[in-house]
Amino acid sequence: MNDTVMKNPADRTASREGSPPQRNPERTSVLTWWDRLRGLQSPLLNLAGIAILLAVWQICSATHMVDPAFASSPWKILVAGRKLYSQGAIYTALGQTGKEFGIGELISIVAGTIIGLVIGASRVLYDMTRGIVDVLYSVPHVLFLPVIIFWFGIGSTSRIIIVIWSGILPLVINTIAGSRALNADYRRVSTAFCTPRFKRFYKVALPASLPFIxxxxxxxVGRGLIGIIVAEFFMGSGGVGFFVQFHMSQLDTSGAMAVIVTLCVVALLLNSLVAWCEKRFANWSISD
Incomplete structure (x- = not known):
């Protein structure tokens, strides 16, 4: 009987030490909701900043602190936007711009990634092309518009080339930086296992350079959008850029601003898509 009494406290202690810690469901629920609120903090602050800007803009326009004829107002832009979308003319412009931008950006991503990986993997190629890449990146592509028009005309081909020229250089530069920043241990291991050069590109260099890419x-994406709008200003008979230029020529500031707001929303969605890809495929490189 005494032995049983003496063993019980020890057994209870061992049981407590060996069992996993008990969690309080209420505390876990509170922490979960708090984590969700913290995750929504950044989007809510972004929306708050936009709302404050629109409110100040509307107040300044309503009190004539700024001339509504030139600066319009959020309410007038909303009314003009509803009119544009109800008439349907803006859909044709968005479709043309989206098609040309999509083709040019797709070519930029594929070609820029390959070119950057190849140049970054070779010291000789890097030294030979560094000056050329820097010059092409620094010189505004608008200066070459007359040459591009002379070579390719004023059709879709010229506008796609402008998108490629605008978008490929930032990607090449970042990919080169990522390829040259590749850990030397990765190179040594791939060499030790006699990995073929092509396989080394897509098995070692590409995943390691993915955050840079x-x-x-x-x-x-940002420079490509600038490129397509500038191209449509100068040599477009349609598209978003031509649409904005047409409304401004008619002194319809609200209509032009409605198109610009649409373009801003598209740019925001594209950047959000790229940010999601970074979290999805390169989350190991994102610091909290």
């Missing part, structure tokens, strides 16, 4: 894609 996605950062380059984000820059490429």
């Amino acid at each position: 996605l950062s380059g894609v984000r820059l490429s």
Whole structure:
């Protein structure tokens, strides 16, 4: 009987030590909701900043602190946007711009990634092309518009080339940086296992350079949108750029701003898509 009494406290202690810690369901629920709120903090702050900007803009326009004829107002832009979408003319412009931008950006991503990996893997190629890449990136592509028009005309081909020229260089530069920043141990291991050069590109260099590539894609998207709009200003008979120019020539500031707001929303969605790809495929490189 005494032995049983003496063993019970020890057994209870061992049982407590060996069993997993008990969690309080209420505390776990509170922490889960708090983590969700913290995750929504950044989007909510972004929306708050946009709402404050629109409110200040509307107040300044309503009180004539700025001339509504030139600056319009959020409410007038909303009304003009509803009119444009109800008439349907803007869909044709968005479709043309989206098609040309999509083709040019796809070529930029594929070609820029391959070119960057090849140049970054070779010291000789890097030294030979560094000056050329820097010059092409620094010189505004608008200066070459007359040459591009002379060579390819004013059709879709010229506008796609402008998108490629605008978007491929940031991607090439970032991919080269990622390839040259590749850990030397990865190179030594792939060499020790006699990995073929082509397989080394897509099995070692490409995954390790993925954060740099996605950062380059984000820059490429922004510059590509600038390129297509500038091209449509100068040599477009349609598209978003021509649409904005037409409404401004008619002194319809609200209509032009409605198209610009649409383009801003598209740019925001594209950047959000790239950010999602970074979290999905390169989350190991993102620091909290």
